[in-house]
Each structure stands twice: as structure tokens, then as C-alpha cells.
Amino acid sequence: MSVPFLVSAPGKVIIFGEHSAVYNEPAVAASVSALRTYLLVEPSENPEEIELDFPDINFNHKWHYNDFASVLQDVEGLQEARLNTRELSQRIVSKLEVVQGELRKTLYYYAALCFCYLYVCLCPQLKGLKFHVKSTLPIGAGLGSSASISVTISLAMAHLSGHVKADKPELSLTEKKFVNVWSFLGEKCIQGTPSGIDNAVATYGNAVLFKREMDGTTNFEFVEKFPQIPMVLTYTKIPRSTKTLVAKVRELVLKQPNVIKPVLTAMGNLAVRGTEILDSLNDTNYEELIELVRVNHGLLVALGVSHPGLELVKLESDSLGVGSTKLTGAGGGGCSLTILHKSTTQEQIHQFKAKLESSYGYKTFQTDLGGIGCGILPRDLIPTGELYNIRSN
Numbered sequence: 371m372s373v374p375f376l377v378s379a380p381g382k383v384i385i386f387g388e389h390s391a392v393y394n395e396p397a398v399a400a401s402v403s404a405l406r407t408y409l410l411v412e413p414s415e416n417p418e419e420i421e422l423d424f425p426d427i428n429f430n431h432k433w434h435y436n437d438f439a440s441v442l443q444d445v446e447g448l449q450e451a452r453l454n455t456r457e458l459s460q461r462i463v464s465k466l467e468v469v470q471g472e473l474r475k476t477l478y479y480y481a482a483l484c485f486c487y488l489y490v491c492l493c494p495q496l497k498g499l500k501f502h503v504k505s506t507l508p509i510g511a512g513l514g515s516s517a518s519i520s521v522t523i524s525l526a527m528a529h530l531s532g533h534v535k536a537d538k539p540e541l542s543l544t545e546k547k548f549v550n551v552w553s554f555l556g557e558k559c560i561q562g563t564p565s566g567i568d569n570a571v572a573t574y575g576n577a578v579l580f581k582r583e584m585d586g587t588t589n590f591e592f593v594e595k596f597p598q599i600p601m602v603l604t605y606t607k608i609p610r611s612t613k614t615l616v617a618k619v620r621e622l623v624l625k626q627p628n629v630i631k632p633v634l635t636a637m638g639n640l641a642v643r644g645t646e647i648l649d650s651l652n653d654t655n656y657e658e659l660i661e662l663v664r665v666n667h668g669l670l671v672a673l674g675v676s677h678p679g680l681e682l683v684k685l686e687s688d689s690l691g692v693g694s695t696k697l698t699g700a701g702g703g704g705c706s707l708t709i710l711h712k713s714t715t716q717e718q719i720h721q722f723k724a725k726l727e728s729s730y731g732y733k734t735f736q737t738d739l740g741g742i743g744c745g746i747l748p749r750d751l752i753p754t755g756e757l758y759n760i761r762s763n
């Protein structure tokens with residue numbers, strides 16, 4: 371391993387099954403490889419320090435290597451944490467809370483915890499490194515920025531600790547598995563109780579039918595011939611936090627189990643049917659896909675995770691008759707996904723996007739789904755310009 375090197379990971383769009391995925395129901399998601407997080411690792415000025423730079427959230431922190439002494443001396447605790455990769459070790463999290471001190475009171479705490487947890491577990495012997503993380507994804511918008519940063523941190527640390535080599539264009543399956551497992555723990559630091567679908571898509575890329583099992587293991591199948599579906603992604607710019615929305619759904623499940631559990635099951639069934647259609651999409655079943663988008667959004671409204679600002683997108687797509695809209699990701703603001711009818715003309719798409727942008731100040735994207743997952747660019751392949759661009763100072 372030699373520094374500098376650059377890693378990257380994509381964002382994702384959940385097509386069917388957000389929230390229900392947390393309750394072990396199947397869900398389907400695809401990577402958005404045009405929107406990515408980049409992490410540059412290079413030597414830090416002070417060889418005794420570890421520096422983390424998150425310019426997107428205006429966060430920069432330098433830890434002296436000795437700051438981690440109490441955690442690093444807990445050899446047994448770290449060993450346990452490395453062996454049980456399904457859960458965060460509360461023993462290590464508590465020790466890191468002490469290391470973080472004042473940082474605990476800030477908004478950046480969970481992202482910093484993700485970094486520190488992976489650092490002490492994966493490459494605690496290393497110091498004198500600076501990590502710059504920069505994303506082209508909107509943050510807290512339902513496109514999986516938390517998983518995308520978690521995958522880049524996990525991949526960079528896996529590379530630093532020798533678990534992932536950079537000697538070939540693509541990571542091997544074993545290497546991807548390693549990155550996926552650790553990025554899930556990083557997602558847990560940020561989000562609490564993730565299903566694991568976001569980090570799986572950000573790691574492996576493509577499109578996956580995902581299911582979390584009762585014992586915490588995950589199963590996923592790649593949707594082999596993922597079709598390009600005409601769609602518009604709309605970013606409402608309404609801020610929200612996945613952690614809060616997932617907690618709100620959990621409260622509802624506990625309060626109304628007999629009502630809400632069947633809703634979650636219906637969402638899972640819908641994801642399975644949706645995947646069958648995506649696998650063999652044609653002119654006959656295309657409208658069924660659009661129907662399922664409408665039903666999935668209705669069920670998400672029932673869970674209480676929509677927002678008036680998201681309903682405006684749905685209202686406009688319904689009134690202009692361009693297609694069906696559902697929220698994507700945790701909801702509560704953030705992004706929506708509109709799957710367009712085959713018959714929708716370029717003129718109608720333009721009208722729809724113009725209305726959302728001019729009347730509500732939303733941002734719209736049209737992007738291909740299902741591209742490449744995470745990867746490493748070794749030192750000799752990093753273009754100088756790119757190295758420069760990723761730095762915040």
C-alpha cells in the first residue's frame with residue numbers, strides 16, 4: 371500500500387421497499403454511479419496525527435495518535451469487535467465517545483464515529499494520514515450518501531490494512547464482501563439500524579434484490595439485465611435524517627403492529643413482483659411497474675414518511691400525466707423518483723421538470739441506473755487535477 375490513493379463509491383436509488391427492508395422484507399435498489407463519494411488518502415503534515423476532512427459538512431478534525439490509546443489498549447474489546455461484524459461493539463463505541471469529547475455534542479459526531487470505529491478496527495497501527503471525503507451526492511436526501519461515505523472509508527481502510535489490493539481494475543468478490551461487511555457497521559454508526567441495502571449497492575454497484583434475514587445475515591441477487599427506465603429524480607432540498615425517520619417508523623410498528631406489519635409485508639411482496647417485471651420488462655408489463663410505484667408510495671404515506679413537499683411532486687406528475695411518483699430512500703423530504711410512461715413526450719418531461727424547478731425550486735436529475743460499484747485508483751493513475759479538486763484547502 372502506498373499513499374496517496376483515491377477510492378470512490380456510488381449513491382443508490384431504492385426502487386421498491388425502503389423502510390420495509392429494515393423489517394427483513396425484500397427490496398430492490400440500483401446504483402447511481404454518476405453521483406459518487408470520493409476519498410483521497412495522503413500523508414498528513416504531522417506524522418503523529420490522523421486527520422479527517424469532510425468539507426461537504428464543514429468538518430475537519432485532527433486526532434493525535436495517542437488520543438486513541440485507551441481504545442487501542444483494549445486488545446480484547448477490539449478483537450471481539452472484529453469477530454462480530456453484525457453488530458457494533460458497544461464497548462468500543464463507549465470508549466470512542468470518550469475520545470470524541472466535545473465532538474459528541476455536534477452534528478458531525480455520527481460521521482466521525484463511523485470513521486473512528488472503522489479506523490480502530492481495521493488499521494489502528496497507522497498514523498500520519500489525512501483522509502479527505504467529498505461527495506457529488508446530495509447529503510441527507512435519500513440517495514444513500516451515508517452508505518456511500520461509509521463504503522469509501524471502509525474500502526480505504528481495507529486497502530491500508532492490506533485486505534484489499536489495488537493491483538487489478540476491479541475488486542475481487544472476497545474483497546467486496548469485506549468492504550460491504552465493514553461499511554454496514556459504518557452505516558450503523560451513522561444511521562442506527564440500517565437494513566444493509568444501501569451499502570450493498572454502493573459496494574457492488576448494479577441493481578440488487580436484497581433481503582435481510584432474521585439472524586442478521588443478508589441475501590442479495592443481482593438483477594442481471596437491469597433495464598434503463600425513463601425516469602426523473604427530484605431533489606426537494608427539504609432536509610431530513612434517515613435515523614429519525616427509521617426511528618419514527620419503528621415507533622409506529624410497535625404502537626400498531628397488527629395494522630403496520632401487513633403494510634410492510636405488502637411492500638415486500640411488491641418489491642418481489644417489481645423485480646420480476648424489471649427482469650423481463652416489456653411493453654405489456656411496463657404499466658404494471660408504474661402501478662406498483664403508485665402503490666408503494668401510498669404504503670409509504672401510510673407509514674408517515676412522506677412530506678407535503680414530496681406530495682407536490684406526485685401532484686405535478688399526476689396532473690401532467692407523465693408517470694408515477696414515489697419517495698425514494700427514507701422520505702420526509704429529500705428525493706422522489708418518477709417513472710415515466712412510455713408515451714410521455716420530451717416536451718411533457720421538459721414541462722414537468724420546468725414546473726418543479728421554477729415553481730418549487732427543486733432540482734431534477736435524469737440519470738442512468740445500475741452502474742459500477744466501489745473502486746480504487748492507485749497513486750500512478752490519479753489525475754493531478756482530480757487530486758487537487760478533492761482537497762478542500
Ligand SMILES: Nc1ncnc2c1ncn2[C@@H]1O[C@H](COP(=O)(O)OP(=O)(O)O)[C@@H](O)[C@H]1O
Pocket residue numbers: 407424425426427478480481503504505508509510511512513514515516517519560561610611612613699700
Ligand atoms: N459527504 C459527506 N461528508 C460527511 N458526512 C456525510 C457526507 N455524506 C453523508 N454524510 C453523513 O451521512 C448523514 C446523512 O445520511 P442519511 O441521513 O442516511 O441520508 P442519505 O444517506 O439519504 O444521504 C449526514 O448527516 C452525515 O453524517
Ligand SMILES: C[C@@](O)(CCOP(=O)(O)O)CC(=O)O
Pocket residue numbers: 384387388389390391392511512513514515516563564565566567568612616698699700701
Ligand atoms: C429507509 C431505508 O430503507 C433507506 C434509507 O436510505 P437513505 O439513507 O434515505 O438514502 C433504511 C435502510 O434500508 O437502511
Ligand SMILES: [Mg+2]
Pocket residue numbers: 514515516517561568612
Ligand atoms: Mg443514508
